Amino acid sequence: MPKPGPRLRLVDVAERAGVSLATASRALAGRDGVSAEVADRVRQVSRELGYVANPYARTLAGGASSTVGLVVHQIDDPYFSEIAGGVIQVAGEQGLLVQICHSGRNPEHELRQLRHLIAQRVGIILIAGSGYADPGVEAEAKRELAAFQDLGGRVAAIGRHFLGVDAVLPDNEAGGRALGEHLLGLGHTRIAVAAATGGLTTVLDRLSGVDAALRAHGRSLDELPIVHADFTRDGGRIAAERILRDHPGTTAILALNDSMAIGVLATLRAHRIVVPERMSVVGFNDVSVAADLAPSLTTVRLPMTDMGRMALDLALKPRSRRARRRSTGHTLVIRDSTGPAPAR
Amino acid sequence: MPKPGPRLRLVDVAERAGVSLATASRALAGRDGVSAEVADRVRQVSRELGYVANPYARTLAGGASSTVGLVVHQIDDPYFSEIAGGVIQVAGEQGLLVQICHSGRNPEHELRQLRHLIAQRVGIILIAGSGYADPGVEAEAKRELAAFQDLGGRVAAIGRHFLGVDAVLPDNEAGGRALGEHLLGLGHTRIAVAAATGGLTTVLDRLSGVDAALRAHGRSLDELPIVHADFTRDGGRIAAERILRDHPGTTAILALNDSMAIGVLATLRAHRIVVPERMSVVGFNDVSVAADLAPSLTTVRLPMTDMGRMALDLALKPRSRRARRRSTGHTLVIRDSTGPAPAR
């Protein structure tokens, strides 16, 4: 059992292997200029001794920083915690450390976090969560990230297209379309949308998918009431109240994420409106509790954990000339919260 | 990885303030040996220039590391993600970075993560999640943490008493007792317990609270069927199936955490057993979805976010001679999943 001595340094390994510090460093970094024979010996000794490089010294000396910074809106939101789970998993396999910080859905605060991560010299930055439709808001972050990449850092985004970096893009549009078609297929015509406050690209993309579905049926999103509130359970509550009050004929509520859908369901329950008999409800993301609600929630599943994994994978590849994009795929998961439109 | 670049260094600040490197360092660290006047000037200049210390250099030179390592069983478990939320919040205020890693409820893997964090020279380690009842299993971790502390590191645990470090201890026993009393007060006598696999201190503590409640009524835990399964939704499912099969007279199921309770509810729904009319169900923790289930879940609320905060606060205080303990408090939250015991 390799016992991690108090402070084992690279010199110790080098000495034990009978080589110089430089050679030991090269051998462990897999750099060439070392004979295979010597390199093997060094690695062997290092393993025996249980040597772990001091990341501070390594980074200070100009080596690659082995920590990845992950920016999420809020870690205690299942969407982000699942993404984080994927990232941490891959990071663990690669021996990387993950630093997580909150942006709190606030572009300025996000920018501050970004700068902090950069100042802290992380090697990789992963930035998750919806982007802002206003390019001006993203511009500063974009510039900061570009500079970071020019200095050798790597960046990948999850769910944001305007950052000019590699990105994992959830199937927001296709998912929105699938939900729209599902509801239309069930005969719903009076559909209301519970959307997050405007300005988020995620919202726009999902809406545009819904629109596509409607157009395929000779209709359009313009006909539907769209109620804006926060991307949270409370937002869903508020939206649902507003819909019930202002659009009483509604037979289906399409919430743009599961949190809102949960709020919608709670409100409907409070009003004793039976789901799905009198009202169908759909969400988006398929967070793990969606299956446990009563009624269980029809939603579009995004592979959040995989998205986290993919993002880190992207960032671990060398930078390409053009920003790469990876689509996530999606699955319509039909559960008990949707049913045929009630007869009028 | 980011190259030296146009980064601002402490020398730059020192030069600009007309002092030596050493004085600048002392001034910014708030160390004495610098006149208030000079210190102010240095801080002023540093602020103007937007200087951020290079943490790698700082740590390498022997300063305190400004990163905190947080070990959780699994970040995409709401219990842990809420704790992490609290930790990240405090860390953000203090300008600390949080590194999260998974232990996966596996003592060996946890130990490996611990060693990795220590090797990476984090300054603070926070370790969350139930401990193991077998002291042998904890011994190695305990030793490792003690050594880490002797080298100047700080450690705080959340929910583990056997580590010999400062700890935030959830009110497991009192909470268990509250749940037991609640059910007994409703007239339930045939109560079954869905517990996690043995060996976790959390399980033992909660059970002991239940036992206390029973004894206050002249009964004892020994009379109740206790079914062991995983601390997850699936575990709850399995436990519920077993209870229904082996203990058909049961009128209340006490699940030792919310995840299990959710599984229990799902199973009851599948069996068309109405909650709470035919069966009451309680959970533990009050994760945020507990309120959104149908029926909403009666449970004991632990202030997870606060627990994260408290743990980091503890770790930020200087080490005391004896390990400190902080209790979290708890609240019994009565919702719709519990009701009077059905007449026989």
Next chain:
DNA sequence: AGCGCTTACGAAAGCGCTTACGTACCCTAA
């Protein structure tokens, strides 16, 4: 004055690593 003592500061020695740069050595070609 002369002595010690404190205080405010600077010079310089590392912390453990990466990476130019230098140097032996060997192999080939003229």
Next chain:
DNA sequence: TTAGGGTACGTAAGCGCTTTCGTAAGCGCT
């Protein structure tokens, strides 16, 4: 043979900071 060009490795110069140690100045005391 010797110049020329790899290849394998060692030497040493930092990376940006903290901290020890040294020093000069200021203080009160004999």
